[in-house]
Amino acid sequence: MPAAATPADEAQRLARLRALAVLDTDAEPLFDALTRAAAALTGRPIALISLIDADRQWFKSNVGLAGVSETPRDSAFCAHTILGAELMEVADARCDPRFADNPLVTGKPDIRFYAGAPITLSDGLRMGSLCVIDREPGALDERQRQTLKVLASAAAEALELRRYAQEKSAALEHEAEALRQEVDSRRLLEQELLSRRAFLKRTGRLAGVGGWELDLATQQITWSDETCRIHDLPAGYRPSLDEALDFYAPEARPLIQAAVEKAIADGEGWDLQLPLITATGRNIWVRAIGTVEYAEDGQPRCLAGAFQDVTLRKRAVAALEASDRRFRKLFQYSLGLICTHDHEGLLLSVNPAAAKSLGYSIGEMIGRPLTDFMRPQLHPAFRDYLLRVITNDSDAGTLELIAKDGSLHIWQYHNVLDDEGEDPYVLGHAQDVTELQQQQIKLREWSIRDTLTGCFNRRYLAELIATHQKERLGCIVIDLDHFKQINDTWGHQRGDEVLIGMAAFLTHHVRAQDAVVRLGGDEFLVLLREAGDGLTETIVGRIDADRAAAPIAFTLGSTTLDEGVSLETGLAEADRLLYQARAGRPRRAR
Template identity: 60%
Template sequence: MPVPLPDNEPQRVARLRTMSVLDTVPEPLFDGLAEAAAIAIGAPMAAVNLIDAHRQWTKAGVGIAAGTSYARDEAFCAHAILGKDLLEVPDAQRDERFAANPAVVAENGIRFYVGAPIILSDGLCMGALCAVDRKPRMLCDAQRDVLRALAAAAAQALEMRLGSLQREALMDRIGRLASVGGWMLDLTTNELTWTDETCRLHELPLAYRPSLDEALGFYPPEARVRLREVIERARHGDGDWDLELPLVTAGGRRLWVRAIGNADFGEDGQPYRLVGAIQDISIRRHVITALETSERRFRQLFQYSLGLICTHDHEGVLLSVNPAAARALGYSVGELLGRPLSDFVPPERQQAFRDYLLRIITVGTDAGVLELIAKDGSHRMWQYQNVLDDESDDPYILGHAQDITERFRMERQLRDLSARDPLTGCFNRRYLNELEAEPELRWGCITVDLDHFKQVNDTYGHQRGDEVLVEMARFLRRHLRDRDAVVRLGGDEFLLLLRDADEATTAEVLGRLDAGRAQAPIAFTLGSATFGGGITLDEGLAEADRRLYARRAADRG
């Protein structure tokens, strides 16, 4: 049957195209939502589908290839966007809307479909999060609720993605204005990645991907030797660098650039990549020469800079602050001068700030992220690159930073969204996938299965079942250490993951759980295992599951 169009179709399609998501590459967050839908529904196929003017396009899929386009007139999801709630088709062959659909009449065709509309905050629907099966079936209320929640998460992800793109465009514009580019070197593959501004600085096409040797070739021999030395030291975890060097672009233009870099370290304490920035400082070098004879010019540069600039002594007392830095914290310049920076550092970060002061005095340079409390009580994150000036009689530290508060908040929200169960607040299976790369020495693994949980849902309803799951999650957290994790595997199954736990530690947690059974909202069965070395997380979990079912079989005779 022909698919009707929504009343707001022109506005809806226009909004979809402003999202800049059609025909883009796969992204982990959307892949995770499709995977979660397939697991929750127990269906072989699930997808995040977006409905354009004349087609359905798949952003992410399980059993359905991402990037697939499908005629809108034949798309089930084109019907799903017409309503505000789920479209559930138990048997497509018996539904006059779909009985003649090519995907239904085909051999081994679609029989079951359920789609939850992906509705943005402005009320416009972009598509549907759907699950598909080749046999007729019906969902339970809990599965419907999960699919609704995942569709809401998909809508939030689309809006956050657009916000991120807009911020990236702004940062790229700022980078162009300031002539600051970024780069990243993967120490495993030796693959070098440049930002667009770095490509522009070298007078190369955007998205150009040079080799490391090619990138170093833009520097004269002496500067190239210096860069190779600092990169080699950083490969072995030996410090960061901040150099000013000559550079010749691909077009033959001669520049002076500021090259900054340091290493990111893994859980094993070894560097796994180098990151840094490059800035065209040709003009600044000429300006600095002029500033040596003109204090007035220096004050003007300091006063009107859009960056966050300050100077402080070796105890952290502020000697000067530019207006941009004062505005970022909500103070006037006069309210900040003479106060120690520690007055604005959260209590839990005071030791880290003292460590910074020691490093900057000892090493002469330091870079990182500093958390400060603004006048209104909000927390601001500053990414700084500071140096010690000890050539004068009164040494001081020159600080330069960027306010990355919004980026920090959005990244944290995205991590939480992808790794946490929305009902209980526990971690989810995606969290386990991320742990696979962590080189932990030893793990304790306890599986928890709720006894007769289905009877709770059948007798008291799914709302009470959800309350039991939330209360059980709280009960489990009370019996763990701060560094341990509670993971909801799905349904009525939980996993307690104990870091650096041997058999004695695991047995101690088991004892606390057994002793506290009377405070649990429902009876439960436990299984446990400890593992490390060459044993994977999946193998450890499988052994804990085996012991749980053996325990349950023994309890039930």
């Protein structure tokens, strides 16, 4: 069974899928309505909204495949669907070399017929597919194919709007409630699915968006309850065409009228954001989407589309523009790092110094959450920071961010909450202290290292003794034989070379987590961390076996410290064994 090829944009596609934050979430009515619609319109027993993850396909909505939430990607039909922009149809999987030996064909659920339309987001990335499946071979007619593609487009739009809804601030919560009410109202449309298919097809494209339909033959307009609500009219209200157009502000009427006329003339739809005056005189902004529905004879039958109140979104953009103007000069010319973000950590503005420090352009950072620039393990700490700054009106500390080139940057910040306006935000000011941190680390390293050999020194040993936890340690004490004679005969430069060589010799024989310590003069100590049974003896055996490679003869003593035994006790015992070994054999200078 040949697995589907990996899309060229796989890394970007998977990142986009993660950003949607939809994987492994509960079932939602809108997505279930789309799959039920697909099953009903095509007459197939199984319909799925499948999202292709790195190694699996996961079902956001599942009709007719009870008890299954995901399958391996290697056997997923939908993994083939996302390789192209068009609908993929398999009339009989048993006759298709790609799927003939697929376990989903040879076993449950016994797939024979498959048709899937890719779920393509606004940026062109394909997340998965809306597909229908049958246990008998078959084929779709052209209307069913077009309907399946439209429903897949609706699923894509719903995924993007779902993510957008999650990122709205508390000020937009009432709109989210209206969206949930609209999703609930979608369930009622199932009873009218066959007679109002076109209406469901358009209104189902956006979560929580009103729908409308204009019959070109009768000039009658049908509004959904949500559309009536946006206009401050009672549910079920049916305006005339002129009345519907008159709700738009005077300067917007020519635009919407021209869009309607052009759609009727050449079939080109529209997607506009326009000012509107409701029946109660409220000035709002709406997003109006429209397209042409054709009859079987190819003539325009109706106009249909979606309708959404985007006033709060427009206000947010206006507030962002005002904030940008207010702080433009400060942001442009400050040598410090300045940014503003909302209460969820979404960046609203960034000054050039901050962007340059991280290697991004300002445009690449604005609109993204700060967690996009952090290691995942730091996300909980960032949520704690947001809670503190909102609760206490300010917060100070350090923040670790990842630059575009992957390097880590440490910012020391002092941020304050500005809640005087309609939309509160956090003003952040910080200094990049990465170099200072690195210098402190370097100074710390220098303080515990022997400058000649690079081994750890007695200060490191003293700190280890002070902080030693319950851990089994191996201690090997090494004393160089007749080292003083080398200094006296060949000079201190030769002595230094011997010490450096001995440090390299010992380091070569231990593990990375172990420590070689120069105790002073010609004495060395090897500390073996987490020394299990026999480890100390094994290391001593290696060193003894390789004595010929050492730059000088040496004597050693070793012991293993059980948990609870102090390091000082272990060192004393290793010293005792060293002197005992020295007393038992003569030493010879090399």
